[in-house]
Amino acid sequence: MPWIRTLLLCIPLLWLSACSDDKPSFHAMDFSQVEYAQDWHMPDDTGRYTSVADYAGKVVYVFFGFAHCPDVCPTTMVEMAEVKEKLGKDFDKLQVLFVTVDPERDTPEIMRAYLDSFDPSAHALIGSPEEVEKMASDFKVFYQRVAGPTPESYTMDHAAGAYVFDPKGKLRLYINYGTPVDNIVDDIQLLIDGK
Helix, strand or coil, X not given: CXXXXXXXXXXXXHHHHHHHXXXXXXXXXXXXXXXXXXXXXXXXXXXXXXXXXXXXXXXXXXXXXXXXXXXXXXXXXXXXXXXXXXXXXXXXXEEEEEEECCCCCCCHHHHHHHHHCCCCCCEEECCCHHHHXXXXXXXXXXXXXXCCCCHHHCXXXXXXXXXXXXXXXXXXXXXXXXXXXXXHHHHHHHHHCCC
């Protein structure tokens, strides 16, 4: 029967095609092919210059914001604390980096107190205005100062998404602000698991 022969020839092909697509399915945007945001250096809240290589073996979640932010930044920090909790035993395989776009007000002391109220293991990156501008440019992140009623009461407009590096230091994902926490957990767990 010719149809049996055809079926027997097709089964291995179907099996191979099903098995060959081992690319993980992320909720976030896959940035694996992006060539930017790979070579950055920025002082942390201790003054030590750091780069993604310093966090080898961890998934690194990088976002830009400022301590006086009324909504996006505290919401993001609360969500990331929840993500770490949901990661369970793998909680310490995720490093959150908060890059301030307001180095004029966000001193190391202010940033340390701010992050400690959400996640004491998070690190603040606090550069000079020129360093912040360079890093934001490398990541293609928008931010700008917006005047308030007094010179000291200004605010900052800034991009709200986050960039995620895998444990080998490669930029892999862009997570939009407002992404459900469970989706973030799924994606980060895939990266922790080496996907």
